[in-house]
Amino acid sequence: MSGRLAGKKALIYGGGTGIGLACAEAMAREGAAVFISGRREGVLRDAVEGLKAHGKAGFASGDATVATDVQRVTAAAVQFMGGLDTILVSAGAGGRTPIFDTPVEEFQRIIDHSLLPAFLAMRYGAMHLMAAGKGSVIVISSMYGLVGQEERAAYCAGKHGVIGLVKSAALDFADKGVRVNAMCPGFVETPLSLEVVKQEADPEAVLQAKRLMHAIPRAGRLDEMGELAVYLASDPAAFVTGQAIAIDGGYSTR
Amino acid sequence: MSGILAGRRAYVTGGSSGIGAAIVKVFAQEGARVAIGASRHADEARAMASDLRSSGGKHIVVQADLYDQQQTGRAADEVLAGLGGLDIFVHSAGIDVTQTAPTHETSDELWDRMMTLHLTAAFRLSKRLIPALLKGKNPSIIFIGSVCGLVAWQDDVAYNVAKAGLQHLGRCIASDYAKSGLRANIIAPGVIDTPLTRNYASGMPGGEAEGLKTLASMHPIGRIASANEIAEAAAFLASDKASFITGVVLPIDGGLTMV
Numbered sequence: 154m155s156g157r158l159a160g161k162k163a164l165i166y167g168g169g170t171g172i173g174l175a176c177a178e179a180m181a182r183e184g185a186a187v188f189i190s191g192r193r194e195g196v197l198r199d200a201v202e203g204l205k206a207h208g209k210a211g212f213a214s215g216d217a218t219v220a221t222d223v224q225r226v227t228a229a230a231v232q233f234m235g236g237l238d239t240i241l242v243s244a245g246a247g248g249r250t251p252i253f254d255t256p257v258e259e260f261q262r263i264i265d266h267s268l269l270p271a272f273l274a275m276r277y278g279a280m281h282l283m284a285a286g287k288g289s290v291i292v293i294s295s296m297y298g299l300v301g302q303e304e305r306a307a308y309c310a311g312k313h314g315v316i317g318l319v320k321s322a323a324l325d326f327a328d329k330g331v332r333v334n335a336m337c338p339g340f341v342e343t344p345l346s347l348e349v350v351k352q353e354a355d356p357e358a359v360l361q362a363k364r365l366m367h368a369i370p371r372a373g374r375l376d377e378m379g380e381l382a383v384y385l386a387s388d389p390a391a392f393v394t395g396q397a398i399a400i401d402g403g404y405s406t407r
Numbered sequence: 408m409s410g411i412l413a414g415r416r417a418y419v420t421g422g423s424s425g426i427g428a429a430i431v432k433v434f435a436q437e438g439a440r441v442a443i444g445a446s447r448h449a450d451e452a453r454a455m456a457s458d459l460r461s462s463g464g465k466h467i468v469v470q471a472d473l474y475d476q477q478q479t480g481r482a483a484d485e486v487l488a489g490l491g492g493l494d495i496f497v498h499s500a501g502i503d504v505t506q507t508a509p510t511h512e513t514s515d516e517l518w519d520r521m522m523t524l525h526l527t528a529a530f531r532l533s534k535r536l537i538p539a540l541l542k543g544k545n546p547s548i549i550f551i552g553s554v555c556g557l558v559a560w561q562d563d564v565a566y567n568v569a570k571a572g573l574q575h576l577g578r579c580i581a582s583d584y585a586k587s588g589l590r591a592n593i594i595a596p597g598v599i600d601t602p603l604t605r606n607y608a609s610g611m612p613g614g615e616a617e618g619l620k621t622l623a624s625m626h627p628i629g630r631i632a633s634a635n636e637i638a639e640a641a642a643f644l645a646s647d648k649a650s651f652i653t654g655v656v657l658p659i660d661g662g663l664t665m666v
Contacts, residue, residue, distance in 0.1 A: 320665045327627030327662050339651070368585030373651045380648035389639035392597070392632040395665035399655050403585045406578050406654025 156184025157387045162285075163239035164230040164278065165189045166217045166270055169196040171343035172293055172378045173243030179379025180386060181207035185239065188230040190215050209234065217244045217270035220277075227277045238285035239386045240278050243293040244270035247349065250307040260307045267311025268318065275322050275333070288331035289386045292319055293378075296339050296401040312337075316397045323395035332394035334385050339401030340364065341373040368403030410438030411646040415544065416490040417441050420473065420482075420532070421500030423448035425601035426551055428455065429634035430497055431466075433642050435459040441466045442486045444500060446473065473500055473528040474520065483535035494543035495645045496536050498529040498573070499551040503603040507562040521565035526572040533580060540589055547645045548591040550577040551637070554660045557595055570595075574656050581654030590653040592644045597660030598622045598631040628661030 163180045167173035168189025177200070181187045186209035191197050197212040204210035211233040215222035231237050246266035250259060271292045282288035297305060298312030316335050323333040340346065340363040353359040364372045381400050384390055399405045417434050421427035422443035431441050432455075440461050445452035449470040456466040467489040471482035487493060502524060529550060540546040555563060556570030574593045581591040598604055600619075608618030623630045640659055643649055658664050 323662055324627050324666065328629050332628075367651075368582060369590075369651065369653060370586055377648075377651040380643075381652070384640075384643050384648070389636060389643075392628060392636045392659050392661050393640070393657070394628060395662045396658060398652075398657060400652050402651050403581050403653040406581050 156182070157383060158239075159184035161185035161239050161386060162234035162236050163187050163241065163386065164227070164237055164274075165241045165243065166226075166274055167191055167243035167245070167293075168212075168241075169193060169200045171243065171345050172338065172341060172375065173241065174200050175375035175379045176241050176243065176291075176382040177204060178207070179376070179383050180239070180241075181210060183383050183387075184208065185386070186210070186234045188212065188233050190217065190226045190230075192216055217242070217273065218265050220273055223270075223273040224277050227274075227281070231281050236285055237278060237281040238288045239290075240274050240282070240288075241291045241293070241382060241386075242271045242274050245293070245311070247308050249304050251304045252306050255306065263307035264311045264314070267308070268314050271315055271318055279326075279331075282326070282331045283329045286330050287388070288326075289390070290322070290326075290331065290333040291382055291385050292333070292335045294319075294335040294337045294397060296337050296399060296404045298335065298337050298397060299399060299405045319397065320395045327394060332390070334393060334395065335397040336378070336381055336385070337397050337399045337401060337405070338378055339367050339373050339404045341375060341378060343375065366404060367401060368407055371402065373400060373402060410436060411642060411648060412495070413438030415439040415494040415645070416492055417495035417497065417645070418444060418469070418486045418490070418493055418536070419497040419499055420444035420528070421498075421551075423452040423455070425499075425603055426596065426599055426634045426637050427497070427499035429638035430499060430641050431455060432459065433635065433638035434495070434645070435461045435466065437642050437646070439495065440464045440490060442490055443468050444482065445470055446500075474523050476531065479528055479531045480535060483532055486536070487539050492543055493536055493539045494546050495549070496532065496540060497549045497551070497641060497645075498532065500528065501525055501551065503566070503607055509562055510564045513564055518565045521569040522572070525566075525569035526576065529573055529576055533576070537580075537584070537589065541584070541587055545647055545650065546589045547649075548577065548580055548589065549641050549644055550574065550591070550593045552577070552593045552595040552656065554595050554597050554658060554664050557656070557658065557664050578654045578656070585653055590649070592649070592652060592654070593656045594637055594640055594644070595656055595658040595660065595664070596632065596637050597626055597658070597663045599634050599637060600631050601634055604631070626661035626663050627666060630661065632659060632661065
């Protein structure tokens with residue numbers, strides 16, 4: 154099979170929907186075997202049906218914030234694909250968390266969902282990535298991993314934290330053939346982000362404002378997220394490690 | 408012939424050697440028609456132009472001394488006339504450290520040369536080319552900066568500041584034209600295996616071979632990069648695949664700038 158990721162074996166956390174699924178699709182289209190994980194088995198089952206059109210695709214449900222789940226999912230992915238050289242983590246949680254009245258439990262929940270999946274995925278995937286001799290880890294952070302945002306204390310802290318984790322892990326892996334990078338998307342219209350917008354008083358106005366906040370005055374597209382993930386996973390990016398790459402239509406540039 | 412830059416017209420300054428030459432080759436492979444910018448090495452550029460094939464038509468060579476304001480303006484005019492417009496502008500022309508010295512020993516002449524070629528030429532060319540780029544197909548500008556634009560490399564003040572300025576120029580252009588459909592991004596390479604680098608290494612303790620080893624050891628990945636790795640990133644950033652990426656400084660440095 155041809156393609157820029159021919160022969161790669163990719164495990165995608167949060168791969169059943171949204172950015173994770175878009176990245177899984179782009180990787181599969183470029184020839185990678187893909188294995189997706191997420192909390193909802195039905196969602197994964199449906200997504201894998203679509204991914205199979207491109208090649209080998211499998212799934213296992215699990216909670217990426219729970220160590221035993223990540224261990225089990227990692228083992229299942231390795232068994233299904235015959236190894237593992239690429240991990241993409243698109244897991245997280247959002248919510249309004251102003252500094253004045255956010256419950257501590259809510260702050261902790263968002264931090265856990267931002268940081269633990271990336272840490273656990275690398276912690277338990279490490280030996281397989283190193284055994285492959287050439288590996289790439291991609292963590293989906295956010296433009297709010299680069300800049301602050303009002304009423305998003307927990308989300309910004311978590312997404313900034315992910316970038317620190319990525320840089321440190323990149324150094325741990327640097328001489329072992331494994332690269333680690335973060336993608337920092339702007340607002341992308343996904344089933345989840347649109348669901349959140351629908352809860353606003355005037356959803357259409359909020360949606361339009363979210364689109365227009367980027368210097369390029371529109372929302373990011375899922376296929377654009379997939380293309381950057383493919384580049385970072387591919388061999389031509391072999392010297393790119395420890396980076397947090399904005400894919401935000403220039404939002405964090407201004 | 409297809410490719411991710413099929414049908415695009417690109418101008419690459421410093422296209423006759425090193426990173427620029429690698430960009431010219433990858434762009435041509437990806438289907439672009441290229442104006443190869445060169446000054447002293449125009450013969451090499453002409454040889455490249457005739458060797459390379461593209462779906463977009465014949466490549467051209469634009470010879471100009473980018474230290475000179477008039478020649479810089481003429482180069483832009485020749486590019487636009489020769490390609491019939493422009494979709495991609497890459498400023499890769501550069502000189503490496505010719506004399507290492509702390510700030511107070513840096514000559515005004517060196518400072519001026521570094522600023523002119525890396526930064527002022529990029530500004531002058533951008534000014535002339537942006538009106539044409541805005542009429543181009545999904546246009547994009549790429550500046551080749553340096554890790555030296557991000558960290559303060561010792562005894563290299565003029566180069567560092569020129570590259571930092573170039574990188575910020577790119578971000579300013581990204582901001583000015585985001586709504587007009589023109590993207591601008593910057594690649595900040597670590598040490599790349601080019602003739603300039605080998606020349607620099609030959610002046611290091613132990614000579615070229617030892618010097619290259621020392622340079623490699625500065626990168627957490629433990630090697631220096633090939634010019635092709637920079638060119639692949641440039642092709643990605645210039646293509647429609649990167650349509651939501653603008654104003655980004657992308658280090659391709661084997662982890663050098665994160666330690």
